[in-house]
Amino acid sequence: MQAQIKVKRFDPEQSDESFFQDYSVDVTDESTILDGLIKIREEQDGTLGLRCSCRASICGSCSMRVNGSAKLVCKTRIKEVAPNGEVISIEPMGNMPVIKDLVSDMDAFWSKVRSVDPYVKTDFKPEAEHIASNDSMTHLLGVMNCIMCGACVSECTALEVDSNFIGPAALAKAYRFVADPRDEDKNTRLSKLNGNDGVWDCTRCLACVEVCPKDVAPMERIVKMRELAIEEGYTNTSGFRHTDTFVESIRRHGRLDETRLALESTGLKNISGLIDLAIIGLKSLFRGKIPPVLPHRPKDFNKITSIVERLEDKRKD
């Protein structure tokens, strides 16, 4: 069958502008998008730039946007994406500069990985191997499956607005050490990850979980590290205050007290933060969007508070 593939081209030696180029290529039912792109490069257009290597979803080279969302093209069959010969759109990953065509500049990606001190830190020298439960190792296998393809970073909505955010890939990598029973630096790691640009910057949009080709579920690792950070006593963060006020508000009012949530999350001693908040408050006021000073009590108030109580009891267990 013929696959119709339009590729976003960019060659800084030729022009500052990118453009789409259409290709038509003969493929089989089994062909992956990577097979198609390689065929284009080998038979039609030697100037097409892309990275690829293993063809078996283990090297992480060929992450790119397929119809707007990042995928490993080596494990995406053309027939799945375009069962009736629809045009497939291929673009480089998002949230990264482009070197050429489908080749993304991953320098920032790797610097962020380096920033989490991604190696086991321990002074303990066992006589042979460390003794560890198979469960703890199998648990880490979930993160070790990460092949650093960049798909999660490509689709991260928090990175889109804040390029300083460490991001899902590096944070999932960090979790691999936080949760490694052999690592002796868990506390320092959590203290660092708890800071600016760290675990609390994730907006929990689930995009990373959805696009990860290896089921690493970066967001779940990030949420887990938030919990661990709180357990270790790192509570002086807007993230923790947000969580805490959120629960308190539901317990007290049966619904969200948005004014209080905003104030408490920012921190009542955080003057510059409060000034920023005041400006937002004023803008909301002019647009008629300011929440009520005290939230209305919902009619299922008793039911809601009993749910909160049950959850609290469960947590204490």
Place this chain on the structure above:
Amino acid sequence: MYKHDLLIIGAGLAGLRAAVEGVRQGLNVAVITKVHPVRSHSNAAQGGINAALTDRGDDWKDHALATIKGSDYLADQDAVEVMCKEAGEALIELENMGVIFSRDDDGKLGTRAFGGQKKARTYFVGAITGSALLHVLYEQSIKYDLHIYEEWFVTKLIKDEGRISGAIAFDIKTGQMELISAKAVVLATGGAGRVFEPSTNALICTGDGLSLAMQAGAPLMDTEMIQYHPTTLSGSGILISEAARGDGAYLINSEGERFMENYAPDYMELASRDVVSRAEQTEIDEGRGVDGCVFLDLRHLGKQFIEERLGYLQEVALEFRGIDLSESPIPIKPGMHYIMGGIKTDLNGATNIPGLYAAGECANVSVHGANRLGANSLLDTIVFGRRSAVSSVEYIKSIQDLTPDERLLSREKSRIQSIIDRPKGMRSSELRLKMATSMTKGIGVWRNAESIENTSQIMKNIRGQLSNVYVENKGKIFNTDLVSFLELEFMIDVAESICQGASARLESRGAHFRTDITSRNDLEWLKHTIVELSDQGMNTKTSDVTITEWQPTERIY
């Protein structure tokens, strides 16, 4: 010009292990690699890494004997001894670095069975052992703040008065070409699978190091020894790990029969790879296959077991064939997987050229001989990667400051430019495919004088056509068209050397099975084939195999 003590070409397991050692020894080390380190093909090793741990009642000598028998007695036994003795330490060090090896009930390292060995001594991380090791060694490279030339392509090794003095390479991202001066170079460029089609190997496995070494004057050894892995997918050639059979999967033919009973009644599916591949090919040739395949059957292992221990295999089967391994057998066939042959080195990774070392798949210290055991390749990279760096230290200390001739760089620049300037011609991919399919056809599971000679002729023709290839991409930034052509030049050297070795060896041994001479001939051929480049082309000679305590006997599984 950049300057280092030790330049390592390749950032897979052998390269990174060598680099970490070099830094620990206080050298100024740099690694140069044509892809980011974690994209290296060490990733693709699935099953595990062998080691005989004495505290588990295992004995390195048993591992050595299995390796030597697996090699069909072509391995140099002193090298095998080194590898098997050092295996325990290498494994424990990897664990201490942070590899998340599977554990047994006591929390100690757990094992799985693997081919050609009666004892289970393969340590593993699910079915992603290579990837798990590679990522941990990359972690170590960050810990040691290793200097890495990422996405740089080496075109040439340079020498000064017979000694190695560095390499010439260009940055693929910018096209900038540089001379990198180094007192010693370790080649750790991996395999050459793309010389064949299909192959389990990644697209980057183009035998660069083998060609670079040969061009610099280092001989290759036993190049005819090409491993066909028993379980690969038809078409793409993607690998299904031996871990499946290690964990109990069956091989069945179209009649549902476990045919290995007829070929290796004692070891069954876990006989050596060459033996299993020949058995499968015989079944297929005699009409007991389906569409050129037999089947790998995991159904009796159960879904939970498969997903926990063989998760990546299940992913590959589902993604590439739409098959759930717990429900249906998967069609597989023998496929080109590994080159046992390579750059001839001594026990310390040193070649015949002062300052030039090699380790891992591109090297041939001769631990695999005529057939490699599964899970010995990772071990090979770690043990000999480390040893090559260690042995370079003394040499590097003895070398005064080098001043390589800068004219070499301008000469190489003009050579590359003249390739780019060719106005029109054929595409390199066309020649690559012709070379690779011809190699699979002529130097396959079976081969004979005629097929070898034919293939050899085709390779000579293809070499003649190299000057007709043009590079469509004239740009400097990420010019993979140029890279593909330069890789093809490397591959043709490797392909020809393979034909040379195959043509020279007048017996059947391990992976080199000739239908015209079907038996092993220890009297005349307990020997390595050596291929060297001279002004007249490639020459072949032989050298003796080192036997320590295991005399060759009949090889029965």
